[in-house]
């Protein structure tokens with residue numbers, strides 16, 4: 001202990017200026033902290049409260065709200081003890097205060113907050129309805145139509161059985177092994193999602209994707225592809241270096257050359273889809289300023305305010 005103290009003292013003596021500097025900064029920090037809390041305590045009722053109320057409706061920060069008797073004991077226990085601006089959020093939906101019964105059980109935190117935040121009954125009901133739709137998976141479609149199909153629209157069309165080679169794969173864009181669920185359809189879905197126009201199953205559990213159509217010279221009789229698929233016993237999944245190839249139905253990707261404006265063609269027009277929420281208005285203005293061009297399109301989604 002003595003040794004420690006002695007070393008500490010010696011260190012302080014040796015680095016006097018550094019020590020004084022450090023202490024000054026520390027005192028300044030304490031001063032700032034005290035000042036901050038003094039402000040927040042004094043002006044919370046007038047200044048902070050409206051802001052908080054707007055931003056998180058279920059922030060129970062004012063004693064006046066309590067007095068009006070609009071909250072029960074549980075809610076009251078969530079109320080900040082007058083000290084600072086620490087706030088707890090009540091994530092329980094008070095059904096008896098809704099004045100209507102929701103079509104489903106509302107459980108998500110965000111949904112409950114939004115419903116509590118809404119001022120009118122109609123608005124609460126609207127949010128409730130949307131939440132219920134979302135919970136049963138009917139708010140958004142599960143699948144979107146595919147606009148990238150090739151002209152022949154031949155998703156799933158079989159090209160037949162082909163001879164494959166170890167060092168020269170017919171489909172060389174992707175390769176995966178699926179011991180449990182390889183099948184023409186599953187492999188095709190995988191290749192389609194990755195934008196490959198061709199998919200192929202081989203050696204029972206292998207799935208290949210590729211961009212180039214296999215040459216007709218490699219075609220074999222169907223009987224050469226005779227291994228069963230682990231994911232579909234009714235289908236053949238190639239064989240030993242033989243592969244069943246299918247169209248995924250997607251167009252071969254052809255990159256477009258951007259028009260730099262110097263040419264005679266029409267300028268490129270970009271559609272921007274912006275989903276905005278929160279209150280970062282200045283940020284949005286800045287963003288628009290950066291991306292704005294009179295030739296482009298801007299679709300801006302903003303949540304209903306009700």
Ligand SMILES: *[C@@H]1O[C@H](CO)[C@@H](O)[C@H](O)[C@H]1NC(C)=O
Pocket residue numbers: 103122123125126129
């Ligand atoms: C919510 O759904 C209920 C029942 O399906 C319907 O009666 C009501 O009009 C809807 N409310 C709103 C605001 O959409």
